[in-house]
Amino acid sequence: GAVVSQHPSWVICKSGTSVKIECRSLDFQATTMFWYRQFPKQSLMLMATSNEGSKATYEQGVEKDKFLINHASLTLSTLTVTSAHPEDSSFYICSARDPSRVLSYNEQFFGPGTRLTVL
Amino acid sequence: KNQVEQSPQSLIILEGKNCTLQCNYTVSPFSNLRWYKQDTGRGPVSLTIMTFSENTKSNGRYTATLDADTKQSSLHITASQLSDSASYICVVSVNNAGNMLTFGGGTRLMVKP
Numbered sequence: 001g002a003v004v005s006q007h008p009s010w011v012i013c014k015s016g017t018s019v020k021i022e023c024r025s026l027d028f029q030a031t032t033m034f035w036y037r038q039f040p041k042q043s044l045m046l047m048a049t050s051n052e053g054s055k056a057t058y059e060q061g062v063e064k065d066k067f068l069i070n071h072a073s074l075t076l077s078t079l080t081v082t083s084a085h086p087e088d089s090s091f092y093i094c095s096a097r098d099p100s101r102v103l104s105y106n107e108q109f110f111g112p113g114t115r116l117t118v119l
Numbered sequence: 120k121n122q123v124e125q126s127p128q129s130l131i132i133l134e135g136k137n138c139t140l141q142c143n144y145t146v147s148p149f150s151n152l153r154w155y156k157q158d159t160g161r162g163p164v165s166l167t168i169m170t171f172s173e174n175t176k177s178n179g180r181y182t183a184t185l186d187a188d189t190k191q192s193s194l195h196i197t198a199s200q201l202s203d204s205a206s207y208i209c210v211v212s213v214n215n216a217g218n219m220l221t222f223g224g225g226t227r228l229m230v231k232p
Contacts, residue, residue, distance in 0.1 A: 004162075043208060043222040044163070093162050107153070108220065110162035 003027055004096050006111035013084055014119055021079045021114045023094030029074035030096035034108060035067075038091040050077045084118040091115050121146040123211050123223035131229045136199055140226045142192040142209030150214035154183050154194045157206045157225070166194070166207075199230045 003026040013019050023033055031052050036044040048069050049057045056069035068080040077096075081088055095108035123144045132138050144152070151170045155163035167176045167183040169192070176183050180197045196203055209223035 006162075041227070043224045045222075046219070091160070095162075107165065107168065110155075110164070112162045113160065115160065 002098050002109040004030075004094065004109050004111040006092075006094055006114050008114060009112060010115040010117075012117045012119065015085050016083055018080055018082045019084055019116060021081075021092055021094075021116075023077045023079070023096070023111055025075045025096045025098070025109075028096075028098040028100060030077075031074065031099055032097045033071060033077040034095045035069060035077070035079050036093045036095065038093060038113075044093060047079075081116065084116070086118045089116055089118045121211070121213060121221045123209055123221050125207075125209050125223035125226050127226060128224065129227040129229070131231060132199055134199060134201055134230050134232050138196050138199060138228065140194045140196075140207050140209075140228070142194070142223055144190050144192070144209070144211045144221070144223075146190075146211040146213055146221050148214040149187065149190075150212040152183075152185055152192050153210045153212070154181070154192075155208045155210060157208055159205070163208055163210075196228075199228075201230050201232060204228060204230045 005024045007022045033050040035047045037047050038044045046059050047062045050069045050071040052071045052074050058064045066082055071077040091113050093113045095110045126141045153168045154166045156166050157163040166181050167178050169176050169185045171187050182195045185192045206225040206227050208225045211221045213219050
């Protein structure tokens, strides 16, 4: 149980284009999902918290107009990198909480990540 | 400021050997501490989770310890295997309404034959 998937697993795009990354909770409903970014040899950095049916909460320094997050259903959140530039190249990881797991200590279940390369 | 520091940053050991990874934290108020294994190009996978009252927790060849007084945790890997090569991340959860996570920088472990 508690499986989170991401699509695509990797994507290469040209500078200036937009890229959408999907995060799905496969066997549970996730009221809250999280988006992280990870640069090589660094740990995960939280970008934003996505709540179903409401606006995402962005961490300081993350441009909300550049990283659009939509959490339209209890099993799907999307991250759109708009007008991508080479410096946006990174490993993007989503996670989700399963509110039905009362004793999970609010554990986050991570997706496999999406490697974005902007040329 | 909530911080999680891990050591060493990287480690190379021979297959079959044991190793111990360290994690020190200054997170407050403390809720729980998790160790994750992250294979290259993959998302983190939970190994253990410990609350304030737990001192030791095992998951197969992985044994985590927690000293809440000194705010230190360790992850001991027994009889290492090549598949243990990965990054190991210590994550501490803050006990607040958001239950946000503070990530350590990770230890990159390489197990050589």
